[in-house]
Amino acid sequence: MSAALALRAEWAKFTTLRSQWITPLLAVLLTTGITAAVQAAYGRVDTSLEDDPAGGIYYGLLFGHVAVVCSGVLLVGQEYASGTVRASLAAVPRRGRFYAGKLLLGTGVGLVVGLLSVAGTHLATAATVGLDLGQPGAGRSVVAGVLYHPLLLVICLGATAMLRNLTAAMGLLTPAVFLGTTFLTALPGVREAAYFLPDRAGLYAMNYRADPAVPYGHWTGLLVMALWAAAAAWGGLVSLQRHDA
Amino acid sequence: MIEVRNLTKRYGATTAVAGLDFRVEPGRVTGFLGPNGAGKSTTLRMVLGLDRPTAGEALVHGRPYAALEAPLRRVGALLDAHAVHGGRTARGHLRWLAASNGLPRRRIEEVLEQVGLAEAADRRIRGFSLGMRQRLGVAAALLGDPPVLLLDEPVNGLDPEGIRWIRTLLRGLAGEGRAVLVSSHLMAEMALTADHLVVVGRGRLLADLSTEAFLAQHGRARVRVRAVDPLKLADLLRTSGTAARPVEGGAWEVSGAAPEEIGALAARHGVALYELSLLQDSLEEAFMRMTADAVEYRAVAA
Missing domain, CATH: 3.40.50.300 (P-loop containing nucleotide triphosphate hydrolases)
Known part of the structure; x- marks a missing residue:
């Protein structure tokens, strides 16, 4: 019962603070909107048969997932930035329970953003260049596209709980996801290791076709990302339990 | 609780x-x-x-x-x-x-x-x-x-x-x-x-x-006394062995005695008084004195 109350408190925090619910909304709008715009403008003329359909469908995600990162960072970081974390822990003194409330809300928000974004991008693609969900890999791509969102959000939520600082988390995670891994995969020496970074692995799971350069399969990519999410969530819990608030 | x-x-x-x-x-x-x-x-x-x-x-x-x-x-x-x-x-x-x-x-x-x-x-x-x-x-x-x-x-x-x-x-x-x-x-x-x-x-x-007990214990009571003849009073206080110190205006402050005692003492020796009053430290002063040794950040006089 008390765990349910912790979740209800997190839901109330989420709905009473504009920046918290606008950010995930922005993620859906960015991903869907940019995909729709790009597909409408270039989709039909620029797509050759060899191209992976996922590249067009998820084009907007390259922008939208920055908002997903922000959403995960804000859920925990705003507690530390405002000092509300003390009131939160006075209200829910069992830290595991408090953190479970955060994780559940974050996962839920991520799932909703994932479902809406994937639905939006697929509808936009169907309406512009056309969509064949019977193609091999299409079903998996949809599943991976939805799950990518809660996994990324949980990674950022957990990392922020480890850092216990909004500014540090924002400064570290946003460029890491937006720029970092793209640069890293371009460097010959670290390319192999960079494939195991969470967003790379998660994005690969959405591809219809296999890339021989990637050292694992599609489902394994999703698993790699899930392992990152589990590690971040666990790290955040340890940090929360270890430190004085 | x-x-x-x-x-x-x-x-x-x-x-x-x-x-x-x-x-x-x-x-x-x-x-x-x-x-x-x-x-x-x-x-x-x-x-x-x-x-x-x-x-x-x-x-x-x-x-x-x-x-x-x-x-x-x-x-x-x-x-x-x-x-x-x-x-x-x-x-x-x-x-x-x-x-x-x-x-x-x-x-x-x-x-x-x-x-x-x-x-x-x-x-x-x-x-x-x-x-x-x-x-x-x-x-x-x-x-x-x-x-x-x-x-x-x-x-x-x-x-x-x-x-x-x-x-x-x-x-x-x-x-x-x-x-x-x-x-x-x-x-x-x-x-x-x-x-x-x-x-x-x-x-x-x-x-x-x-709070009351704190005041009684730490708000140290003193008696302020002033006489027509300050020298006579000074002599009296000295010989009677009370802990007194002179303050401005020819008055004395006696600690550890009640006004009744000082008044009786003066009357016995024929010292006429202008003023006889009980001074109670404010709580703030008591607090300052009590925590004087325990203040971590104190302004140090240069």
Whole structure:
């Protein structure tokens, strides 16, 4: 019962603070909107048969997932930035329970953003260049596209709980996801290791076709990302339990 | 009821709280006094389970705070009026607090009314004055209608009207049988508000007694006496062996004696007096003297 109350408190925090619910909304709008715009403008003329359909469908995600990162960072970081974390822990003194409330809300928000974004991008693609969900890999791509969102959000939520600082988390995670891994995969020496970074692995799971350069399969990519999410969530819990608030 | 037993908090080589022992009883306001840096806030955070003690324990209703189910129904706390998110409205802030402990929604309206924020309930906290934030903090503490209240420096930065409001409120809450612990570095304010005092300095317990007893013990009484013939008085005081020191205007201050004794002594020796009065130290002076050795940051005369 008390765990349910912790979740209800997190839901109330989420709905009473504009920046918290606008950010995930922005993620859906960015991903869907940019995909729709790009597909409408270039989709039909620029797509050759060899191209992976996922590249067009998820084009907007390259922008939208920055908002997903922000959403995960804000859920925990705003507690530390405002000092509300003390009131939160006075209200829910069992830290595991408090953190479970955060994780559940974050996962839920991520799932909703994932479902809406994937639905939006697929509808936009169907309406512009056309969509064949019977193609091999299409079903998996949809599943991976939805799950990518809660996994990324949980990674950022957990990392922020480890850092216990909004500014540090924002400064570290946003460029890491937006720029970092793209640069890293371009460097010959670290390319192999960079494939195991969470967003790379998660994005690969959405591809219809296999890339021989990637050292694992599609489902394994999703698993790699899930392992990152589990590690971040666990790290955040340890940090929360270890430190004085 | 709060019980603090041998409570200790060390940060590396620094000891913030050193083996504190005290109780906060229901039905009275307990003033938790000490200069800045005495360890008051650290103690309150440990009582609330926010900071982990290095040694000792703090119990609320006989249990550690973290073991309480729906703790807001048992203990209400105001730690820092600034530790709220400015983007929420007053009502929004109270809404998540109520949700966390399954408190009925009507409590939100009740406490907003009680602290006088009903009009401002839907305004964002970022636009609140310090006084309004303090009121919101008090509203949050009262939300679960708890029998125990902890308030850290609630009058800080308040105007006289706000200070009077807090004072009346705290006295009223104690009058209803609640245990009220209120920290402050303002002795004079506590003399008016608190029934009981717990005084700390450098993390150590300096005194734990009623406000009256504190005044009687530490507000050292002196007798001020002035005679028609100051030299004759000086002789008399010297020969009678009283601890007296001359002050300006030919008067003397005698400590450790009652005015009755001095008056009788003067009459026996035919010394005519102009003035004979009892001087009581203010609580502030008593506090300064008591904590003089325990003040961590003192201005050093160059």
